[in-house]
Amino acid sequence: MWDHEIRAMASTHAIIAASVFMATVLPAALVPGFSVYGTHLLWIYSTSGAVTAVSVAVFWLLGVTPPTKKHTLGYKLSRLLRSCLYYFLSCLFFHTVVVLYGAPLIESALETFSLAVLLTSLTTLRCLCVLGPNVQAWIRVFSRHGAMSVWDTCLQITVACTVVGAWVGAFPIPLDWDRPWQVWPVSCSLGAMIGFLTGLVAAPVWIHYHRKQLTYKCK
Amino acid sequence: MKGLPVLSLLLWMCAVYFVGIYLFVGGFLLVRLEVNRTSTCGDVLQPGKEPGDFCRAEPRFRRAVLLIIDALKIDFARFDPNNTEPKPYENKLPVLEETVSFRPSHSRLYPFRADPPTTTMQRIKGFTTGSLPTFVDVGNNFASSAILEDNLIHQFGQVGKRVVFMGDDTWENLFPKRFHRSLPFPSFNVKDLHTVDNGILQHLYTTMVGDDWDVLVAHFLGVDHCGHRFGPDHPAMADKLTQMDGVIRSVIDRLHNDTLLVVMGDHGMTDTGDHGGESQKETDAAIFLYSPSPLFPTPPSQSEPDVVPQTDLVPTLALLLGVPIPYSNVGQVLLPLFPSHEQAEGAVGVPSQLEALWINAKQVNRFLETYSGMAKDIPPESLSQLKDEFSRLSSEYLSTVREGRSPSPKLAASLQAYLTSVRDTCRATWARFNPLKMAAGLAILAFACLTCFILSELSLVLIRENGPGLKAPVVVALMMGGCVAAGQLLTQGYIETAWCLAAAALSSELLFLWRARRSRTVTVANNGSKAPKCTSWLTPRSLLVPPLLVPLLRCASLLSDSYVIAEGRAVTFLVFSLALYIPIHLNWDGLLLPPSHDPLKAAGLVPSAALSPSTVRKESSTLLGCLGLLIGSLYLSLSFHGCREEQGSCQPSPFLSPLSRLQDSQLKNLHYILSVCSLGLWTYLLRRCLRHYGNLNSSGGTVFTARWILPLLSVCLGLHWAVSATPEDSFRNLAELISLAQLALPRATFFLLALGLLLIWLDPLTVFVKTRAPATARGPSLPPPRYRASTGISPQAELHHLIPQIYQRMRRSLEDGEVSGGGEADNRPAVEAYGLGTVYSAPLLLFCGLLGIGLLLLHPEGMALSFLLLLFEMGALLHIHASSTTLSGLHGTYTGGFYVPWTPIVLWSLAATQFFHATGHLPTFPSIQWSAAFVGFPDGHTGTILPASLVTLNTFASHILFAVGCPLLLFWPLVCEVRGNRGGRACGEEGEDAVMEMRLRENPQQFSSALLQLSTRYLFILGAQTPVIPCSQCLCLSSQVFASVCAAAILRRHLMVWKVFAPKLMFEASGFLVSSLSLLIGVTLVLRVDVAVGRWFKRLIPDASR
Known part of the structure; x- marks a missing residue:
């Protein structure tokens, strides 16, 4: 039914996944002493930067973003500003949630915030790209009958996978194995990233196999 | 409503669980057989000498003084002259260091390592019998019973030495009538630092000067009590240690040449002054040996032992004083005290090092032989290995002696190695399991879980007439139990209760399951629509929904020791996740937000149920607000956790220590004010809630309780805190008053509490009837x-x-x-009833509130904050449950029954565990708050039941509160229903909607089945956790059998079994016991209210309608 869109989605996801891969490999070649565990914050920022840049570019090129009502420059600027604000607020929100989940409050605040940035660029940014700075729409999307296009369904799947991945990533922390990836927040950010990549793969596949059942009301 | 079947089903369920736990615990906890034989002088221990020689020889020392300073940690005994700023417990015993450095051949100071459990009674047992402790012994600390095994005191008595004892009265219980003279002083009151010590000092010196003693045992308790009361880092500890320094000096001055002085601690203490566990701080005590005549033949050298195990004192003392080594000793002699072969030449009666080792080894070998004849628990291969080793050594030794040549040092070393390996083998294997009992217990528990689950699914059928009753299972259980008993009587001649109970429980379970299955098929056949509902729960898809996934995760987490150690945080994590799941799930179903008013939707997609956007918005904001409250209290509750010793960088909560330990008076005042404020808030909120629903209008017993007893209770509690926090020396002239208040205030609180609970029970109605x-x-x-x-x-x-x-x-x-x-x-009916809508929940709420204050009394003052958080969390959970029910009800998915879904029940039970940790408890023995036993009884107890129950109440406070309050989950959606509808009256609320809990009376059958379902679900969640730990232990133990390759891993696991899982099992099992009993109390209270309401209506209706 939506073969065209599914194909577009698959290629988009491939590009994003490649960007994640490059963001991991390139610094390893350029920065001396770079490793995912050792210089974890650097990895987080490089991957989230890459994902941010690539998704914004790709979604803008594809034109998935809902059309703006007005075409004035001021309106566009305000939208951009609001998006940046939402991005930042979402970082704070994730930070709070992670702290409430039991992350240390003061000691490794920078690590926690980096995790929040990663989560934001994996989840909120996509919402911003697909739905625009409109919280009402975000809340609406995450309900059973809330998806209004293939991209919305894809958004549901990737966001859920990322969040669940980060959640599962917290499990190995208390174990007494003394591995480098058990250090806060390595396991959680790795979990989030793995979940995100899984979501990238799963979304087109799932939509492809359920394309008969999917019906969207509007649009 | 039919109360009796509900109650009897629950009782039966609990009984089955209890039987399972009883069986498993009985098979699992290790029991070491006591060898009731004694060594005698006639035992030929030495070769080449005629029997009876042993005791008649002149011993090296005629007399000995044993000064036992309870909890004398090795850190206390060391002296560091370079330490310019010693802590209160450092450098306070200079006498030891002085003596050791000035008279090196007369004295030595060693670390003295105790075996866990490091409680005083076990330690006394350990260093008098020389045997290793077993796990079960821990429970006997309240009532120590006489030692039946062979021990030093008995041996001293046998050879006619006069043992004089003074100090801790535990000794008197352990060795009744064994002493020549005995001056016991009460040891139970931990707050009393001086009675025992001053009592000893009154008699010690006069006794020493006299001549009617051979062995003098003096057990000082002051240091230990000081640790319990103030912790080691307190000026009082400095005073106490300085006093002990003086005592040691005076004793040394009064010693004769033929006397040996042993100063030792029985165990150490942690940084908070507690003991009982197996951390090095707790096990490492100090031992100091001194004699006016030269004691050590060689100067201190490299070959000195680093650490002296506690059992080693037994053979050493026995040989030095010339008595046989106690029969079941597994310690080895302390070699530096004995002369080497060359030095021993000529000296009569002094065994050389090799001789001492030989006597020791022979005794240990004899014990091993006797023991392996009695019990089969030592693995045969290691046993035969040890036997071979011994026979090799003995032939080597005998040939050496016979030929008269000087023995090689290798022989002594291998004898030592033999003794060490015996000790290690014993330690490793004195865990005697009964695998059959364990398996039976596990099977019963597993079936009980299954039964519980089915019971909760079939509650409606069961309450109906045609459901499978309880009569047949009970009859079958009795019959099976009787049969097994008779069979045992015939074949064995005696009855083993455990197996009868097991047979009874298992048969009744199986019968019940079978009948339930049959009745289900019958109902399915009768009623086709029911079929999917009954069969859907076994598919994996339905088991993976978060409300069941979370308890599954929780159970899985119990399999790993790391998660057990971090349990407090793990449970908080799970509660938080599940709480977040509720709004997300509601949003997924589109129920959280009012539907947007699209023309499309309004046309027909959504059924135009009674939903108005304002109501939905109001309910969702309540839900989110309560979620915020819940999360806030969850997060704050993390700061009340205690610390396990395994958690390295962990600071226990400052609120955990009682106020009297705080030294900064400003901080003390702040803490006190905080505690009193939260207590006040607790009381105020309860009353506010009752008043809001109109339950404070009548004049019954419950209302009296809420009006007067509740505030009075909190006033009493506040005063009690104030009194117990006053520093002892600040009001000297009021000391009597203070001690009276310390006695009277908590007792008054107990009395008021009992009165309040009784009144609620007798007159639970809070309905005020007003005739127009x-x-x-x-x-x-x-x-x-x-x-x-x-x-x-x-x-x-x-x-x-x-x-x-x-x-x-x-x-x-x-x-x-x-x-x-x-x-x-106007023409309204003649009767108005205030508070009828909350007639069920009000007494239950009040009951919980009173109970909470009573339990708070047993906790340290700072825990008031945590209890307040508990109340908040309870309220938030109830409201979240109520609003989510309302939200799903408003949209038409409301089924009409009162059934409580899994999510709130799981949250409820997780919250109980979470607050177990957040009230400063941990599933380890050292963290039990023993001070709870002295609340209201500052002078100690005579019995053991009262202190034990007080400590149990303290430990499982949150389990009790949550279990008693569990039926509230059923009532709260109904209580909140009106509020929801009142907001949306516009959408046509007609008459019969707002009836709150009276709905329950309209459908008594549904009421009772919902109650049954709720309680069985709760029991299921609780009970599902219990068998998991046994499973993990079985896994650990069976891994021992299989994986002999990775020895290190096994050792580690083995340690974990005893350190982490076994205490956890004990706590989980007793927590389950307490919770299920409290749940029964809660359900019974509800049934009692129901009866009262029924009577009230009978009285009311004739004169209302006529």
Whole structure:
């Protein structure tokens, strides 16, 4: 039914996944002493930067973003500003949630915030790209009958996978194995990233196999 | 409503669980057989000498003084002259260091390592018998019973030495009538630092100067009590240690040449002054040996032992004093005290090092032989290995002696190695399991879980007439139990209760399951629509929904020791996740937000149920607000956790230590004010809640309790805190008053609490009936038109509809009354009942509140904050449950029953565990708050039941509160229902909607089945956790059998079994016991209220309708 869109989605996801891969490999070649565990914050920022840049570019090129009502420059600027604000607020929100989940409050605040940035660029940014700075729409999307296009369904799947991945990533922390990836927040950010990549793969596949059942009301 | 079947089913369920736990624990906890044989002088221990020689020889020392300073940690005994700023417990015993450095051949100081459990009674047992402890012994600390095994005191008595004892009265219980003279002093009161010590000092010196003693045992308790009360880092500890320094000096001055002085601690203490566990701080005590005559033949050298195990004292003392080594000793002699072969030449009666080792080894070998003849628990291969080793050594030794050549040092070393390996083998294997009992217990527990689950699914069927009753399972259980008992009587001649119980429980379970299965197929056949509902729960898809996934995760987490160690945080994590799941799930179903008013949707997609956007918005904001409250209290509760010793960088919560330990008076005041404020808030919130629902109007017992006893209780508690926090020396002239208040205030609180609970039980109704002005109300034009009009068919139906009417009127008059004073007389029914809508929940709420204050009394003061958080969390959970029910109800998915879904129940039970940790408890033995036993009984107890129950109440406070309050989950959606509807009155609330808990009376059958379902679900969640730990232990133990390759891993696991899992099992099992009993209490209270309400209606209705 939506073969065209599914194909577009698959290629988009491939590009994003490649960007994640490059963001991991390139610094390893350029920065001396770079490793995912050792210089974890650097990895987080490089991957989230890459994902941010690539998704914004790709979604803008594809034109998935809902059309703006007005075409004035001021309106566009305000939208951009609001998006940046939402991005930042979402970082704070994730930070709070992670702290409430039991992350240390003061000691490794920078690590926690980096995790929040990663989560934001994996989840909120996509919402911003697909739905625009409109919280009402975000809340609406995450309900059973809330998806209004293939991209919305894809958004549901990737966001859920990322969040669940980060959640599962917290499990190995208390174990007494003394591995480098058990250090806060390595396991959680790795979990989030793995979940995100899984979501990238799963979304087109799932939509492809359920394309008969999917019906969207509007649009 | 049928109360009896609900109660009996629950009782049966609990009984089955208990039997399972009893069986498993009975098979799992290790029992070491005591060898009741004693060594005698006639035992030929030495080769080449005629029997009986042993005791007659002149011993090296004629007399000995044993000064036992309880909890004398090795850190206390060391002296560091370079330490310029010693802590209160450092450098306070200079006498030891002085003596050691000035008279090196007369004295030595060693670390003295105790075996866990490091409690005083076990330690006394350890260093008098020389045997290793077993796990079960821990429980006996309250009532120590006489030692039956061979021990030093007995041996001293046998050879006619006069043992004089003074100090800790535990000794008197352990060795009744064994002493020549005994001056015991009470040891139980931990707060009393001086009675025992001063009592000893009164008699010690006079006794020493006299000549009617050979062995003098003096056990000082001051240091230990000081640690318990103030912790080691307190000026009082400095005073106490300085006092001990003086005592040691005076004793050294009074020693004769033929006397040996042993100064030792029985165990150490942690940084908080507690002991009982197996951390090095707790096990490492100090031992100091001194004699005026040269004691050590060689100067201190490299070959000195780093650490002296506690059992080693037994053979050493026995040989030095010339008595046989106690029969079941596994310690080895302390070699530096014995002369080497060359030095021993010529000296009579002094065994050389090699001789001492030989005597020791021979005794140990004899014990091993006897023991392996009695019990089969030592693995045969290691046993035969040890035997071979011994026979090799013995032939080597005998040949050496016979030929008279000087022995090689290798022989001594291998004898030592033999003794060490015996000790290690014993330590490793004195865990005697009964695998059959364990398996049976596990099977019963597993079936009990399954039964519980099925019971909860089939609760409606069971309550009906045709459901499978309980009669047949009980009869079968009795029969099976009787049969097994008879069979045992015939074949073995005695009855083993455990197996009878097991047979009974298992048979009744199986019968019940079979009948349930059959009845289900019958109902399915009768009622086709039920079929999917009954069979759907076994598919994996339905098991993976978060409300069941979370308890599954929780159970899985119990399999790993890391998660058990970090349990507090893990449970908080899970609660938080599940709480977040509720709004997300609601949003997923589109229930959280009012639907947008698209023309499309309004046309037909959504059924135009009674949903108004404002109501939805209001409920969602309540839900989110409560979620915020829940999360906030969850997060704050993390700061009340205690610390396990395995958690390295962990600081226990400052609120955990009692106020009297705080030294900064400003901080103390702050803590006190905080505690009192939260206590006040607790009381205020409870009263506020009751008043809000109109439950404070009548004059019954419950209302009296809520009005007077509740505030009085909190005042008493606040005063008690104030009194117990006063520093001892600040009000010297008021000391008597203070001690009286310390006695009277908690007792008054206990009394008030009991009175309040009794009143609630006797008169649980909180309904205030107001009869309207008689002239109009009894006029002939009434009965009130509306219900006549609606269903005036039969008196039965009339009765049914009267109840909501009454409630309706009451509600309205409450509202009018506030506005206009309620003076007008229209044609309303003659009766108004205030508080009828919350008639069930009000007494239960009050009951919980009272109980909470009572349990708070047993906790340190700072825990008041945590209890307040507990109340918040309870309220938030209830409201979240209520609003989510309402939200799903408003959209038409409400099924009409009162069934409580899994999510809130799981949250409820997780919250109980979470607050177990957040009230400063941990599933380890050292963290038990023993001080709870002294609340109201500062002078100690005579019995053991009262202190044990007080400590149990303290430990499982949150389990009790949550289990008693569990039925509230059933009532709360109904309580909140009105509030929800009142906001949306615009959408046509007609008459019979707002009846709150009276709905339950309208459908008694559904009520009882919902109650049954709720409680069985709760039991299931609780019970599912219990068998997991046994499983993990079985896994650990069976891994021992299989994986002999990775020895290190096994050792580690083995340690984990005893350190982490076994205490966890004990706590989990007793927590389950306490919770299920409290749940039964809660359910019984609800049934009691139901009976009372029924009676009330009977009284009311004749004069209301006629």
